[in-house]
Amino acid sequence: MPSPTPPDLQIKPRQPAFTLAQPWSRHWHGGNAFKSHFFDAMSLLFPDGERFFIDSVRHYRDQVTDPQLQKQIGGFIGQEAHHSREHDRYSLALRQCGYDLDYLERRLKRRLAFVRKHLPPKVHLASTVAVEHFTAIMADAILKNPQWLAGADPDMAKLWRWHALEESEHKAVAFDLYQQVYGSPWLRRRAMLHSTLYFTLDTFKGLVHMLKRDGLLWNWRIWRDGLGWLWGSRGILRPLVRAYLDFYKADFHPWQHDNLQLILDYRREFDISAEAR
Template identity: 60%
Template sequence: MVSTTPEGLQIRPRHLDFDLPNPLPRHWHSGDAFKSHLFDAMSVLFPDGERFFIDSVRQFRDQISDPALKEQIRGFIGQEGHHSREHLEYSNRLRELGYDITRIERRAQARIRYTQKKFSAKRQLAATAALEHITAIMADGLLRDPKHLQGAHPELIRLWRWHALEETEHKAVAFDVFNQVCGNRKLLRRAMLMGTFFFVLDTSRGLAHMLKRDGLLWNWRVWRDGIRWMWGKEGVFRPLIGTYLDFFKAGFHPWQHDNLELLYRSRAEFEPQPV
């Protein structure tokens, strides 16, 4: 049974620089408001969310003696820290377009503060492991199926694919730390239900805000096409239902979804090209 990150898989941050268009085209994804703002709404949550993930794992760092996992934790922290910085830049571009990003950030920060104050360190880590599963299955979808980003601005495609690749590389790190220091599956499942609820809520609120500013909140065509794009036959989220639910199975581990080959294939995009 798969129970750790595959041996030999290196988790190292790539210090890439992204040259995000300035100003950011409002509808950078195929001229489509819904698609662009769904990605935007998730992106705005990342800087604070990923810092929370880092803090949650860091609290247990000293309890881990396995040198391989210790090394993976270092890679995980490096990758998430870098994601956080790049997505902050992205948030600033959105702010410059007139969206109230600060309000969305404050809401996320208040929730994180509450979680850190009221919940035990183990529950915080469980929430991290759960949310990392959500990011991992979305990342797999993005890497596997280029059509999800087809027609988008090339630099944003690069940013999202880079993030998706690194989420795949470190998808089991928080989970493995949780397994070593706690392992309570009931806690993990509860954290997943709660994490899913707030992730969907916050993303939807961000999306609705940006559509409202664009004057498109009540445009039924935008919603019809958007919902079809998410949940229709070829929808982005539809294939993720099964892998999402696998998290609730006894003995689940993120690497039971073996996408190592996809990972190595995607890595080639970010390897320095011969001159």
């Protein structure tokens, strides 16, 4: 059965110019510590994670005979490399504010090292497929719902929109590759369960650490409002549950969540600005 990925989908790396404010604003998301550190905690996972994704896809690249998928893999690798670089810069700004990123990154680095050493490449790719689904549904929500970043520093909001756009563009590349070289629904479901656990724990750990360094860890209003923003009746994560669960269906494909028009709309922001430079 052919992949539902749009056959003429172009995936190209972009290198927009981002200016991180100096001095860095700890609470860049409208002065809200919880919102800012929720995004910060996710960001610090990306540099090592995306290098792992690149390696997991590159391992199987020579088995791909479809020229369109080959081109999309090249775009995926280029985009993820740029994401890793920009989030490294983001992490440097967090370090300069006194957050202990060595402490926060240690568990992720050890876990990735264990996976690389002891688990087969098909598990690496299945894990990539799982986390790419996480990032795809969150990216889609960021693009569909500008209120996610309402009030944020304009450059930080632009960085997250850029990342969301490219995650949406390449959301099926690792999946299509996985289907070609292995395809087991059981393995990708297991990978998603593990990825959900670790993504949640790592993000929560980062959020707690940064709030503690800010002296806000035990401020109950911060947690009341923050958890309401995430999971309340209008919480940003609640609408994502159904899209997340779709991943466990045997016949799931990322492009069943068709947001191609949204991608085309947001491309104008970055592609036109790139041509103007």
